[in-house]
Amino acid sequence: MRHLSLLIKLWLYAHLGIAQVMDISGIVKDANTGEALPGAHVLVPSSFSKSNITNEKGYFFLKNLREGDTLIVTFIGYQERIFLASESRDSITILLQPGNVKLKEVMVKSAVLGAENFSFSKLTPIDIYQNPNSKADALVAVNTSASSTTTDENAAVSFRGASPNQTGYFLNGVPIKNPIKYAQLTNTGTLSIFNTDFLKKVTVFPGNPPLEYGQSTSGTIVLETADRFPSYWQQTASISLANLGYSARGEIGKQTFVGVFANYQFDEALKAVNPINFENINAFNSLDGGLLLSSHQKWGSLKFYQYGLWDNYNFQYRHPSYQNAFLQEAVRSISTLQWVQELNDWQINAVLGNSYLDKKISFGNLNFSEKDFDPYGALNFTWRKDNNLLKTGYSFWHQNNFREGRFPTYSYAMSPEHPSNQFSGEQSASSHELYTFYRKIWRNHSIGSGVRLGYLPELQKRLYSYQINYRYELSSSLKVKAGVGRYYQIRNTERAIDYAYQSSIDLHYSGPQWAIEQSFYYNFRQEKEQTKGAESRITYQPNSKIQLDQSLSYVSHNTRKDQWFIRSFAIYKPFSQWSLNASYQSFAGGNSALVSSASFNNELSVYAPFQSGKTLSFQPYSNLSLGINHLFAINGYTNGIAFISVTNLLDTKNSFDINYNFDYSQYDKMYLSRRSIYAGIIINLINKK
Structure with a gap:
């Protein structure tokens, strides 16, 4: 009919x-x-x-x-x-x-986030690929947000004036430390260890993060791998100026899915096309791969992820006392296992994971290795009924760090013949933590509060965090969120504990073509460092062809120079399968300490510098970048995307540090990324059953 x-x-x-x-x-x-x-x-x-x-x-x-x-x-x-x-x-x-509709009898279960009261944003793989500055990397994409205050083109994210090590990273519920590679596509910018193609979404909390994610005194980034793949098999091959990659994913049984990927990163082609930008890089290469397995049955949803990385980076480094290759090498392994089950109004979420790192650094009389072994386990319970949400859980995290090697006795004497100190030591810290969070929605109002308690057996210390948040929905288009809280973080290498107090107010407006976000915040840390700031973002999309995004943020510090950030993005689609993008980023320039004089050390045959107390201020950072993407289909089973981008189109010399000559009488400025061209192609092959 x-x-x-x-x-x-x-x-x-x-x-x-x-x-x-x-x-x-x-x-x-x-x-x-x-x-x-x-x-x-x-x-x-x-x-x-x-x-x-x-x-x-x-x-x-x-x-x-x-x-x-x-x-x-x-x-x-x-x-x-x-x-x-x-x-x-x-x-x-x-x-x-x-x-294949008959497989719907088993629902795919994923952990409940319950983040409605918090200020957050979500990124999908498509959002990351479309970002003109992300290089298809999740954390680099986060670093282009209005809340990011990262100033070194690095993939490690800084939020709202805090340092990168205060940011929390979680992969499938497991905390991850130092989620970046050594191998680099620019002079300083490293890429993260996360494979975008296998991510389901990235949830970003720029401040006041949920207490279920502990160990953060700044923002938190929650990454989740895919829960399932299509019933047919899909294979993807990619080649670019610096990368070869392959992945395959699909269904292997009733509601059971598997995906594998491998990438090899190399330097020869990229250096040949961009000789000036990479003149100080001798070599970089990496090999990484992963396995993702998920199954959704009546007894629950189970997801296992295994990642491995070998990473090598060799660049030319000039120190006043010694000039040679600086070598960095790392081996990483990350494992996560997550189980989710629904029982009427309750959800049970169990997480196991481990992160392993073995890295080596060598330059002159600096030669050391470091190993991290960090097993983690957590059990979470979520109750949802009507307008009520209750989350509670327990987690255990054991952080173990071992270091050994030689370190320079004097920071100004780093040649192989200069004196060094032998060091060998191991430190560990365990933490048992309990948390509870409750949220109630009443009409247009929503209020939540929670507490997190921690105990460190080695230090015999008890810790606590708390938070209160509120959301008011004035209309379907306008929402106001406010939050305050106290947070703690354990730094294993120093066995130190950081505390931070955070408060913020966020306004969100969304219309048919416009979206406006405005945030105000005030953060206070135990080191007596206070930061307060404001973030503004406007997104305008008049039609399916044009999207404009403009953000402005300002951070005021009581102990150091204030910061400001301007980020502009534009995407234009002149044809259905073409996308042109442009971005401009600018922020306040940094500074570097100056040397007033230097005396010659006869015993070491090297100059020893004396600091003047003065600093050299750099010009504001400026970067205009352009990119073109073309989506194409070869037939009904094969499609792909080709891309080319030019970073720092105007070849602006963005200074970030200085380098002195042997007697400290002269110095040269060191720059971030110069103009560079990057291009590649990704092919998707669909195998229909």
Whole structure:
């Protein structure tokens, strides 16, 4: 009957002559998950020249259709949809049902976040790939947000004036320390250890993070790997100026999915294309890979993730006393195991994990190795009923660090023949922690509060954190959030404990074309450091072709120079499969301590510097970058994306430090990324069952 009705409508429109020319835009999504489907075909049988393929965000645009034209939407592994142009609006959402609907009898379960009262943002893999500055890296994408105060082009994230080591990182519920690689695509910017293609989402709390994620005195970044893959198999191959990669993922049984990936990063092509930008880098390369296995059965959802990395970085370093290659090498292993089960109004979430690091550093008389071994376990319970949410749980984290090697006796004497001290030592810290958080929604109001208690057996110390947050929904478009809290963090290498008090107010407005965010915050740390600041962000998307994003933030410090950040992003899609992006970032320049004089040490045959107490202030950072992406389809089973980007188009010399000559009479400025070109192509192959 559905198809008969369609034929009658087609006949009426064709014979009554009431057709009207129109343009149609929209997005194609998975009906179950709500995720966009890039590479879906939107066919117009009356004129295949008008047909289109959805871009990387699932969007399509059709021009000069006549009212009554038939549209057929297809995607491998999904049921096709047929409808009339007359039934559509200017912008529509098309939901496709997976073809294998019989597997819906078991729901995919993921841990409840319950973060509605907190100020947070979410990134999907598509958001990360579309970010013109991210280099397809999750943490680099986070570093372009209004809350980021990172000033060294590094993947380690700083939030709201805090240092990078105060940020908390969690992968599938397991805390991760130092989530960056040595191997670099720029002079200073490192990439993180997370594979974007296997991520489900990245949730960013720039301040006042949920207490279920402890060990953070600043913001927190929660990364989750995919819960499932399509029922068909998909293979992806990528090649760029600095990377070769391969991944495969799909279904291996009833509601059981597996994915594997491997990447090799090399330097030869990138250095050849950008000789000036990489003139001080001798070599960098890395090899990493991972396995993701998930199964969703009546006894619960189980997800296992294993990651491994070998990383090597060799760059030319000039010290006044010695000039040679600075070598860094690391081996990493990360394991996470997560189980989730629903029992009526309750959810149980159990997490096990371990992070292992073995790194070596060598330069002159500096030669040492460091090993970290950090097993972790947690058990969380969540109760949800009506407008009530209760979360409680226990976690155990054992951090073990071992260091040995030689360290320079004098910081100004670093050649191999200069004196050094032998060092060998091991430190460990265990923490037992309990937390409870309760949230109540009443009409347009929502209030939550929680407490986290910790005990450190080695130090015989008891710790506590607390938080209170409130959300008021003035309308469906305007929300206000406020939060205060006290947080603690354990630094294993020093066996030190940091405390921080955070308070913030966030306003969120979203309309059909506009989105506005405004934040004010005040943070106080035990070192008597106070920071207060404001963040503003405006996003404007008048249509499916144009998106503009502008952010401005200011941070005031009581102990150091104030900071300001300006970030502008623009995405323009002149054609359905092309995307042009531009970005401009600027922030206050840093400074470097100056040497007033130097005396010659006859015993060591080297100059010893004396600090003057003065500093050299650098010009503000400035970086204009451009990029082009092209999404293409070879056939119904193969598609891909090609990209090229130019970073620091104007070749601005952004200073971040200085380097003195042998007697400290002269110095040269050291720069962040110079102009560099990066390009590559990613091919996706779908194997239909």
